[in-house]
Amino acid sequence: MVELDAVVPPKFNGERLDRTAARLFAEDAGADVAVSRSELARWIRAGELTLDGRVVKPSTAVASGQCLRLKATRAARFDWQSAESLDFQVVYEDDDIIVVDKPGGLVVHPGAGNPRGTLVNGLLGLRPDLAVLPRAGLVQRLDKDTSGLMVVAANSTSLLKLGEAMRERRIERHYLAVAEGVVIADQTVDLPIGRDPTNRLRQTVRDDGREAVTHIAVGRRFAAHTLVHARLETGRTHQVRVHLAAIGHPLVGDRRYGARRIVPPEASADQARTIQEFPRQALHASRLALPHPVGGARVDFESEPPEDVKCLLHALEEA
Structure with missing residues (x-):
């Protein structure tokens, strides 16, 4: 059973009920459950979320001082x-x-x-x-x-707190990436990202996209490739892939974003095969640092690159 109460503050006066409820319950640090907007819409239609005791539509405008009351049974997904x-x-x-x-x-x-x-x-x-x-x-x-x-998150409280930490950019996400071409210098890529209007499976840099910032540091330069460390400041779909492609350095294996299957001029046949036939984008989430949802202590985790990335790096070293 999910039971929550909230009073509409002045800043939400005139807003839709479903949007107001989602924001109020998400922002309530004392709530012991996390709810999604789709769940709220379903519960409103079922009469399980009421406004001043009345069953209303999700689109109903709320007024400051009105009372939201949620009493719903959550089914398994x-x-x-x-x-x-x-x-x-x-x-x-x-x-x-x-x-x-x-x-x-x-x-x-x-x-x-x-x-x-x-x-x-x-x-x-x-x-x-x-x-x-x-x-x-x-x-x-x-x-x-x-x-x-x-x-x-292993429970509702953690889901609320980690979601808040993600929105406030307090969760650090670091990636290892192998890019085509030689990246000249460390840089910050600050280019907005949105869906590609010509291909729904791709994202692209576009003026009306959402803010996207990636900090790029050169790890090692090879003859025709670069090992890159990327730190996300935002978390857009395909962000590292889109940003590196946008600066002319698509990831090895990332054909969706323009990988050219570049091979170093001195590569052997086996080395060339390892590079050209790499079966996925060469991208690995290598480090994750976050405030623990209970107590807020910083916890930090690291991951070595998997064997396929290690084999790729070895081929690039030897080429």
């Missing part, structure tokens, strides 16, 4: 509840968070074309109670073919 035993590494877990090291090739959550066999299904095998949390406790996502660290 049936499309996300199938538990499976899957191969991924749990780096750390306690009662409040789970930190996993996702392998490349593993889809994060169920969706069209991937109803099962996802990281979420594996997490439910580890913690069945995640089924009742919005997004099964996911605080962030990684692309299917990106490997590395992710944090998952």
Whole structure:
């Protein structure tokens, strides 16, 4: 059972009920549950979220001083509840968070074309109670073919606090990336990102996109490639991939964003094959630092690059 109460403050006067409820309950540090806007809309339509005791539509405008009352039964997310035993590494877990090291090739959550066999299904095998949390406790996502660290909230309180930390940019996310071409210098890429109007599977730099900032540091230069350390200041879809492509350095293996299958001039046939046939974008979430949702102490996790990235780096060193 989910039970929450709130009074509409002056700053939300005239706003929609569903938007107001989502913001009030998300901002309530004392709330012991986290709710999503889609859940709220469903509960409003079912009469389980009322305004001054009345059943109203999600689009109803609220007024300062009105009372919101939520009393609803949360069902398990049936499309996300199938538990499976899957191969991924749990780096750390306690009662409040789970930190996993996702392998490349593993889809994060169920969706069209991937109803099962996802990281979420594996997490439910580890913690069945995640089924009742919005997004099964996911605080962030990684692309299917990106490997590395992710944090998952293990309860509603943690989900609220980690979501707040993410919005306030208090969660540090660092990536290792292998880019085509020789990156000349460290730099900050500050270019807005939005959906590509000609290809819904791509993101692109566009003036009307959302703010996106990536800090790039050169790790090592090779003959025709660069090992890059990227730190996210924002967290847009495909951000590292889009930003590196935008400055002329797409990731090895990232054909969606213009990888050219560059080969060093002195590479052997085996080295060239390793580079040109790298099966995914060469991107690994290597470090994650965040305030623990209980107590706020800073916790820091690191992950070595997986074997496929190590083999790629070895080929580039030898070429």
